[in-house]
Amino acid sequence: MNQAMETKFKPRLDQIKxxxxxxxxxxxxNGILGDGKWRMLKMIGEKGSLKAACEELGYTYRRTWGNIKKIEDFFGFPLLEKHRGGAEGGSMALTEEGKLLVRAFDKFHSGADTLIQKGFIKFLDDISNK
Amino acid sequence: MNQAMETKFKPRLDQIKxxxxxxxxxxxxNGILGDGKWRMLKMIGEKGSLKAACEELGYTYRRTWGNIKKIEDFFGFPLLEKHRGGAEGGSMALTEEGKLLVRAFDKFHSGADTLIQKGFIKFLDDISNK
DNA sequence: TCACGATATGCATGAAAAAGCATAACGCAA
DNA sequence: TTGCGTTATGCTTTTTCATGCATATCGTGA
Structure with missing residues (x-):
């Protein structure tokens, strides 16, 4: 826009993300499934355990359990197979539906990632006033 | 994926947004500038007053004032011209830098809107398993 | 110089969300 | 049948964040 913009916005651009x-x-x-819950579903799938997944991601077991319930209540069918008891104490795994959902969200998200980053570059370009 | 998916996900698809x-x-x-603050900046520009903009958008003056401070502290220079006193009591208006920022965010946002919606359509398609 | 209306800012109260604590239920293996 | 580790769930505490209230500051016009 003018010379002032050059000198004012420029110094901060690399600190904006x-x-x-x-x-x-x-x-x-009401939010049903977002980044955090999606990551959690994936991690449960990897670890085979809710407890282990929570420790890995730093979420609390109590809260995460509530989230899972909310998701399943919405969809109306389980995304996870839960097992209590047994030698290992119990386990959790994604159902086929759960896997499908995670895969789809995965794809959607990585697509959005690149699109938004591309737009962001243009945005920075706009405010730095080339 | 299989017949089960067809019957399970389908009924809910139109309820997901x-x-x-x-x-x-x-x-x-730390969040600096998002949808709410961006809308607020625009509205201040239109109304020429922080108070009026808050009433229009239903935000509280106290909170909004704090947000503005946060934004300007980050950028290190004012996005708004503030005037206290006078016949009207005072006023607020976007600086040139403020206008430029709002315009750029505007453009960025509307671009992201369409791209993400497009991705979402594909996502729904994926989980409904055509 | 006084009143008015908007900006500027501290503080106290309240509501919503997250974290944390406690404890039951479960099923295998020893 | 007892112990173990995990899932399942209620309840309390803490934290975070918004709202609301009070009040100071300012500059013009009457």
Whole structure:
């Protein structure tokens, strides 16, 4: 826009980063499945255990358990197979539906990643006024 | 994937909507400028007054004032011209830098909107397993 | 110089979300 | 049948964040 912009915005540009969240919501706007829960589902799939996944990601077991319930309540069928008791105490694994959902969200998210980053570059370009 | 998916995901698809937020953050991840603050800056520009803009958007003056301070502290220079006193009591208006920032975020945001919606359509398609 | 209306800012109260604590239920293996 | 480790769940405490209230500051016009 003018010389002032050059000298004012420029010094800060490398300290700005872009952040974003995408999530699925029900028709009332209540969040159902977003980045955190999606990561958690993936990790449960990898670890085979809710407890282990929570420790890995630093979430609390109590809260995460509630989240899972919320997701399944919404979809109306289980995304996870849960097993209590046994030699190992118990286990958890993704159902086929759960795996499908995670895969789809995965793909969607990585697509969004690149698109938004591309837009961000243009944004920085705009405010740095080339 | 299989017949089960067809019957399970299908009935809920029209009740799922996509939501997302994009914001600028400093290098520590603290949010600087997102949808709400961006809308507020625009509205201040239109109304010429912080008070009026808050009433229009339903935000509290106290909180919004703090947000503005946070944004300007980050950028290190004012995005708004503030005037106290006078016949009207005072006023607020976007500086040239403020206008440029709002325009750029505007453009960025509307671009992201369409791209993400497009991705979401594909996502729904994936989980409904055509 | 006084009143008015908007900006500027501290502080106290309240509401919502997260974290944390406790404890039951479960099923295998020893 | 007892111990172990994990899932399952209620309840309390803490933290975080927004709201609301009070009040100071300012500059013009009457």
């Amino acid at each position: 872009l952040d974003y969240k995408i999530w699925l919501a029900d028709k009332d706007g | 996509l939501d997302y937020k994009i914001w600028l953050a400093d290098k520590d991840g």
